[in-house]
Amino acid sequence: MNDHVYKIIEVVGSSTKSSDDAIQQAITKSGKSLRNLDWFEVVETRGHITDAKVAHFQVKIKIGFRLD
Amino acid sequence: MNDHVYKIIEVVGSSTKSSDDAIQQAITKSGKSLRNLDWFEVVETRGHITDAKVAHFQVKIKIGFRLD
Amino acid sequence: MNDHVYKIIEVVGSSTKSSDDAIQQAITKSGKSLRNLDWFEVVETRGHITDAKVAHFQVKIKIGFRLD
Amino acid sequence: MNDHVYKIIEVVGSSTKSSDDAIQQAITKSGKSLRNLDWFEVVETRGHITDAKVAHFQVKIKIGFRLD
Amino acid sequence: MNDHVYKIIEVVGSSTKSSDDAIQQAITKSGKSLRNLDWFEVVETRGHITDAKVAHFQVKIKIGFRLD
Amino acid sequence: MNDHVYKIIEVVGSSTKSSDDAIQQAITKSGKSLRNLDWFEVVETRGHITDAKVAHFQVKIKIGFRLD
């Protein structure tokens, strides 16, 4: 971060593969409508269970992006 | 929640009737500009006092909605 | 509370009527298998949204009950 | 709030009717000895259970009032 | 979650492979004595170190399951 | 902790002697129905007052025990 102003949004991504991939899914989706995504912070990691298996991870993150 | 990506916004609703109604007011207003509202979480409940009576409840909630 | 030992469980109740009723639903259900329920504490209030209306409230509570 | 100084007190109200009414009970009582009550914030919601029913709600709130 | 009542338990799973696998180990074990496991939330991620290597990850999760 | 799975319960013990003894009371009681109790963490320390004296300490702890 430098002397710019940043806006922070909160997004939940999900993935059947891993908690790290759920973060990437949230960022990929957010990058389709926003530019200059700069950093993320994990807020919460949870997920759904089917037949005693993790069906998918759901990771809530905050994403900071630079306002032009 | 399934494998979609969700965005979360934070909104404060108010009501002279009840704290539950303040939640509904925040959701009603948000539903006018956003589609696919899916869930809410209460962040804070407060309110204003007039003549030792609750004048109105103000409830801050997070609302999650599915990104298409 | 007096000099007994208490166990605490965490339960989520839901209700289409109110957040207070969701608390009661969780207690009613817990009372079917446990005796001596003594107090509750609200941990989290959330819910689902359908068509910009609160579909049902979901309240997570802790319930303390006396061990005989 | 404007440029006044406010003092904040912490009070627990209770009610057999509802959690919202427990808030009002705490404010009513506080209003008997203090003037200029301005706002409240809910700190904790809990209660006692009798025969698997909510016997009464107990809500801990902070109340802000203007110092003259 | 719908209008059912859910109970939440807290479990620590461990794994020499990954933090995600530690979550799965906790769920697998819990699924042997409980039915209808529905979701999990990560509470804490920690682990033991041997010779400056992660010996195993230990992840504390909450698991929600539907009461019949 | 090693590669076992642990379950965590929450218990409140009380004692007229000391806060440390209230912890022991909670563990003693829990040990009557559970085996393999392994560690505890203090969650909250409180108590009742009679005539401006601590009548008894009440300590809420989490207890971890190994699932066989």
Add this chain to the structure above:
Amino acid sequence: MNDHVYKIIEVVGSSTKSSDDAIQQAITKSGKSLRNLDWFEVVETRGHITDAKVAHFQVKIKIGFRLD
């Protein structure tokens, strides 16, 4: 607690003997100007060190007392 209204104050007691005694000191002092002290909750435990010895414990507690 029953259907009364309770006020909560925050007090720091100290003791060269023990953390439990610091709690008692805070209650003893508060009992000189307030009646109906009912319960306490520990907020923070700290203290001063002299020559690598605990010089005295300082325990910050909340005290609840019934309003007449």
Add this chain to the structure above:
Amino acid sequence: MNDHVYKIIEVVGSSTKSSDDAIQQAITKSGKSLRNLDWFEVVETRGHITDAKVAHFQVKIKIGFRLD
């Protein structure tokens, strides 16, 4: 702090000049009715906005003072 007992109050001060000055305003006001003010801790910093400018800072602090 030494072996005295301290009481803690919560106060909100405001200032059009700075957040540090809002702290001083809260202390100045409190000093008019209380003696032996000893320390403060910042709990929350917020403020009002007019025309995209900070209209005034509002800082909530705890103030500790020695009971005689």
Add this chain to the structure above:
Amino acid sequence: MNDHVYKIIEVVGSSTKSSDDAIQQAITKSGKSLRNLDWFEVVETRGHITDAKVAHFQVKIKIGFRLD
């Protein structure tokens, strides 16, 4: 706050001058695209260091604004 609905956004402002000025920078920038900014709350204060000097303060705030 009255009976309107408010939306809350999270923004990081920075300033080489002071932490108060970093708040103002975040508000100034937000005011260029949003109307009716009403209040702010400080979430986090941090900054970068160059040659053991604060290079700039970065303050993360929440801003509430009224929805028409």
Add this chain to the structure above:
Amino acid sequence: MNDHVYKIIEVVGSSTKSSDDAIQQAITKSGKSLRNLDWFEVVETRGHITDAKVAHFQVKIKIGFRLD
């Protein structure tokens, strides 16, 4: 505390006797390599259990010491 700069370290002490003694053990050990230890704050109290008895208390504290 006066106008000096203080460094804070985090240490876990343990004791088979009491939680207060575990604090002293952490301070005693720290005092062997550091001078000017000034205050401590308790961060976490936990411990190990053997045969349903507290085997030893483990208290995590922060210790502040003055930098010369």
Add this chain to the structure above:
Amino acid sequence: MNDHVYKIIEVVGSSTKSSDDAIQQAITKSGKSLRNLDWFEVVETRGHITDAKVAHFQVKIKIGFRLD
């Protein structure tokens, strides 16, 4: 943990591969100057984004090590 005294340090590791690997990087580096590293706890997971991709994970951990 047994009856030793442990010191806890806070370290941020980073990795382009995974959040688990970022933990290992922090431990590997710390192991070059410290002996007897015993356990870690994750404090915060964040990272940088480049072109809507996780550029690297940054995980802040606490590491406990035994003092001889």
Add this chain to the structure above:
Amino acid sequence: MNDHVYKIIEVVGSSTKSSDDAIQQAITKSGKSLRNLDWFEVVETRGHITDAKVAHFQVKIKIGFRLD
């Protein structure tokens, strides 16, 4: 932050002038024994009061610095 490993220390600085200056005092002192100081985060702002005036601000910060 890039792919380096960072260590975080906790320091309390004080100043009779301002809370921002107390941050700078903590950084200045830390810079005398450590190189590569990179960022800081405010943990707590407090201070001492003399004659109802802020005698000095004391700001507890975390400082991150790059390990070579």
